[in-house]
Each structure stands twice: as C-alpha cells, then as structure tokens.
Amino acid sequence: MMRHIDVSTVLRQAVACDLYSNLVTRPTGAAVRAQIRALLCEVPQRSLAVIDFTHVQMIDYSCADEVVAKLLLPYADGEADDDSYFIFRGVSEDHWDAIEAVLERHGIAMLIEGTDEGDVMPRGVLTAEQRAAWEVVRELGGASVDDVAGRLELAPERIAGALEVLHRQRLLMKADGRYRVVGVARG
Amino acid sequence: MTTVLTLPPSLDEQSFEQVLDQLAGAPPDAKLLVDARHARWASPYGLTALLCLAQAREVKPGFAVPEADDTVSYWARAGFFRHAENLFELHGQVPRSRQHESNVLLEITPITGSADVHEVVGRIQQKAAQILTHELKIDAKATVGFAMTLSEVCQNIVEHAGRGGWVMVQTYKWAKRLGRRVVQIAVCDAGLGFRKSLESLPGRIVDDRWDDAAALEEAVIRGVSRFRDRGRGQGLAGARRYVGRWDGKLSVRSGTARIAIVPSWDDEPPLAEKLAPFPGAQVLVTIPERVTTSER
Numbered sequence: 001m002m003r004h005i006d007v008s009t010v011l012r013q014a015v016a017c018d019l020y021s022n023l024v025t026r027p028t029g030a031a032v033r034a035q036i037r038a039l040l041c042e043v044p045q046r047s048l049a050v051i052d053f054t055h056v057q058m059i060d061y062s063c064a065d066e067v068v069a070k071l072l073l074p075y076a077d078g079e080a081d082d083d084s085y086f087i088f089r090g091v092s093e094d095h096w097d098a099i100e101a102v103l104e105r106h107g108i109a110m111l112i113e114g115t116d117e118g119d120v121m122p123r124g125v126l127t128a129e130q131r132a133a134w135e136v137v138r139e140l141g142g143a144s145v146d147d148v149a150g151r152l153e154l155a156p157e158r159i160a161g162a163l164e165v166l167h168r169q170r171l172l173m174k175a176d177g178r179y180r181v182v183g184v185a186r187g
Numbered sequence: 188m189t190t191v192l193t194l195p196p197s198l199d200e201q202s203f204e205q206v207l208d209q210l211a212g213a214p215p216d217a218k219l220l221v222d223a224r225h226a227r228w229a230s231p232y233g234l235t236a237l238l239c240l241a242q243a244r245e246v247k248p249g250f251a252v253p254e255a256d257d258t259v260s261y262w263a264r265a266g267f268f269r270h271a272e273n274l275f276e277l278h279g280q281v282p283r284s285r286q287h288e289s290n291v292l293l294e295i296t297p298i299t300g301s302a303d304v305h306e307v308v309g310r311i312q313q314k315a316a317q318i319l320t321h322e323l324k325i326d327a328k329a330t331v332g333f334a335m336t337l338s339e340v341c342q343n344i345v346e347h348a349g350r351g352g353w354v355m356v357q358t359y360k361w362a363k364r365l366g367r368r369v370v371q372i373a374v375c376d377a378g379l380g381f382r383k384s385l386e387s388l389p390g391r392i393v394d395d396r397w398d399d400a401a402a403l404e405e406a407v408i409r410g411v412s413r414f415r416d417r418g419r420g421q422g423l424a425g426a427r428r429y430v431g432r433w434d435g436k437l438s439v440r441s442g443t444a445r446i447a448i449v450p451s452w453d454d455e456p457p458l459a460e461k462l463a464p465f466p467g468a469q470v471l472v473t474i475p476e477r478v479t480t481s482e483r
Binding site: 022102 | 301304305308309312328331332334335338339342345346417418419421422424425428
C-alpha cells in the first residue's frame with residue numbers, strides 16, 4: 001500500500017499553526033516526525049510512504065535531523081518494528097543542503113524521486129559497491145544475491161552484505177530472497 | 188559607589204571588549220552606569236550584547252542614552268530601547284518608535300523558545316533575499332542558507348542558554364574594515380555559556396585543560412553537544428559551512444574566550460583567550476558583499 005504524506009500539511013497539523021511554513025527547530029521536527037509515524041501506523045506493516053517536501057519552503061539542520069534522519073535511523077539500525085519504505089519527493093537543492101549534512105552525520109542514505117514520477121535515486125552515504133549493487137537491481141527489475149554478484153563479478157558473500165545494507169536503509173525491498181527497488185514496479 | 192562603563196563612539200564586537208574590560212572586577216551586585224552619551228554607532232552585536240550585560244547584573248544598571256539625535260533614533264528603530272527599558276534605568280530622552288517602521292533588517296527580537304525562531308525565520312526570508320542578491324550581490328541560493336544559519340544560531344539559545352537572549356540582523360557599509368557592505372547576524376545571550384553547557388554532558392572530564400576556549404573548540408570546530416544524541420551539534424557546523432561558502436566570518440564568544448572562522452579579508456586570531464569574563468554566548472555571523480576579481 002502506498003501513502004502520500006505532504007510534509008507542509010503535517011507541519012501545520014503538528015504545530016497547530018497555519019503561519020509556519022518552514023521546517024525549523026528540533027521540537028517542530030520531532031512533532032512532524034511523530035505525526036508521520038502516526039500516519040504510518042494507519043497502514044499495513046509493509047507499506048510505501050511518499051514523503052512530499054514540495055510545499056516546504058525551507059528546512060534547517062535540526063529539523064532535517066528530526067524529520068529525515070530519525071525517521072530512517074530505526075530501520076538502518078535494525079530497530080524498527082514495521083516494514084515501511086520511503087520515497088522523498090520534492091526535495092530541492094535548498095532542502096538538500098540540510099538533509100545531506102544529516103545523512104552524512106549518521107552515515108545513511110535515502111531514496112529521492114527524480115523529475116519523473118517513479119524515477120528514484122539513492123542519495124546519501126553509500127559505498128561504491130552498494131551503489132553498483134543498487135543499480136544492478138534496478139536494471140534487472142528484481143534480483144537475487146547471485147544475480148547481482150554475477151553481474152558485478154564479485155563474491156556473493158560481499159554482495160549479500162551490500163544488499164542487506166541497502167535493504168535495511170529502505171533502498172531495496174526484499175521478498176522471497178529477491179531484492180527490488182522501492183517504488184519501481186518492473187520485472 | 189557606582190562603576191561607570193563608558194561606551195566607545197563605535198560599538199561593535201571588537202570595541203565591546205573595552206566595555207567588558209571596564210566591567211571586569213566589578214562584583215555582580217555593584218551598581219553600574221553605562222554611559223552611552225558619546226556613542227555614535229552600534230552594530231547588532233553591540234546592541235544585543237548591551238542587553239545581555241544588563242540581563243546578567245543583579246542590580247538594574249543605569250543607562251545614559253546617546254546624545255546624538257540620529258544615534259538615539261537609530262537605536263530606537265532597532266528596538267533597543269523597547270527592551271532596554273526593562274533592563275536598565277534609562278537616563279535621557281528616548282524617542283518612541285513604532286514597530287515595523289524600521290529599515291533594520293531584523294530589529295532586536297527576544298528569543299526564548301522555538302516559536303520565536305519560527306517568527307524570526309519567517310520575517311527574515313523575504314528581506315534577506317532582497318539584501319543578499321541586490322545589495323551584497325550574492326547568489327539567490329544563499330538566501331535559504333542565511334535563514335538556516337539564523338535559525339540554528341537562535342536555537343543555540345533555546346537549547347543551551349537556560350534563559351532568553353536576543354537576535355538582530357542588519358546590513359551596512361563596513362567602510363573602514365572592509366570597504367564593502369556586509370550583513371550581520373548577532374545572537375547574544377547571558378545564559379550558561381558553552382563551558383557549563385558541555386560540562387552537563389554525563390562523563391565529561393573536567394581537568395586543568397578544560398576551559399572556555401576548549402569548550403568553544405569542541406562545540407564550534409568539532410560539533411560536540413551536551414546531548415548524547417549523535418544528531419546533535421550540527422547547527423554551528425552548518426553555520427560554519429555557510430560562512431565558508433560565502434567568504435563570511437563566524438565568531439563565537441563565551442566566558443573568557445572567543446573562537447572565529449576567519450576569512451582572508453580579516454586578521455582576527457582564530458582563538459582569543461583570557462578575555463574579560465562575560466556570561467552566556469555571543470555569536471556573530473558576517474557575510475560580505477561579493478566582489479569580482481577586478482573590483483578587488
């Protein structure tokens with residue numbers, strides 16, 4: 001199931017103030033994240049959320065840490081109790097300054113939608129091997145560890161580790177031993 | 188006996204040290220008179236730091252207002268007297284200024300909570316775009332970073348000071364020091380300061396090398412925070428990146444030390460120690476007008 005979450009709407013609900021159009025301060029970010037989490041609880045265990053920044057004017061570092069990094073960290077750390085996936089939409093270069101800094105701080109990555117709907121790219125902290133593995137999965141539409149290892153001519157054990165990181169970081173979905181790029185319905 | 192602090196004609200982050208030198212040695216409950224009669228000009232740092240000076244005193248200090256009409260008028264338009272009348276016993280004629288009639292980019296605004304940060308960021312955005320692109324000839328892309336930097340340095344008060352502080356933003360021509368226009372964000376508080384804030388971190392070792400300068404180095408250069416949360420400490424790091432990108436300067440004073448990210452156009456030492464003590468933290472961001480190579 002896919003859920004669209006407009007962050008600017010969540011912001012106004014979370015702080016109960018129509019005048020706020022900027023994602024600034026930690027308390028605001030924490031309130032927005034809590035609201036997003038509450039929305040995610042309304043959908044099944046495995047779901048895809050499109051987190052839409054299109055109408056967000058600006059986001060500062062503190063808020064990016066609360067809204068983006070702390071939303072993703074429980075999954076990257078293997079501590080989340082649900083199987084949600086996230087695509088971030090409408091992330092401008094202005095937003096990216098703050099978001100990139102917090103991703104680097106935590107050593108994580110996220111999926112960002114490109115100009116065409118459904119066109120996603122991982123951004124943030126990934127090794128060259130992880131990026132290459134993600135690209136192979138995207139090209140193939142869905143792939144096993146052996147598929148990716150064969151294409152990259154690398155040991156399956158190494159690729160298994162890379163794909164597992166990509167899965168934990170919510171960049172790849174995993175089902176029946178095969179990996180698939182989040183949000184892309186191909187193959 | 189009253190200790191008289193004479194303000195220099197031009198009050199900025201450098202000359203404010205002269206005021207603190209005069210204050211050093213006066214006990215916290217000593218009666219003070221801040222003599223601003225001969226002051227002609229003050230930067231955002233000078234005005235906000237003056238409010239902090241009064242806030243830190245146990246006994247309300249006296250304040251002799253500037254004699255020059257244009258000076259007292261500008262200080263009023265900057266919102267100084269609106270806050271000073273609660274902190275000082277004012278001596279002299281103070282003009283009434285109505286809010287929003289000012290040409291100040293952001294008048295002196297108290298920061299006590301997150302809502303204040305939303306307020307100042309919202310107010311600055313449109314004005315900042317105009318100033319940065321037209322007056323300072325900086326890329327429009329700098330506007331968002333400017334608001335982010337303002338937000339983060341203001342949050343420093345909310346998160347760490349333990350009491351309210353003030354912010355002011357203004358642009359003006361820095362004729363003597365640079366010969367160019369600059370925009371400055373000054374955020375000052377008289378709260379805990381960096382050293383005490385970081386000392387509250389559990390497990391912090393306070394040895395004989397630990398002082399205000401060490402605390403500033405940890406917070407400003409290494410991004411250490413009093414919170415264990417690994418996402419903390421990014422605000423000042425972000426401000427540092429922003430000033431680096433736009434050839435600006437970041438200066439943070441706390442206690443008896445000041446640390447600065449110094450651009451090529453400035454000759455201030457990156458670290459100053461053994462300054463006269465002043466409580467809290469005083470942050471100054473300076474972004475200069477952009478010049479082309481041929482204009483240099």
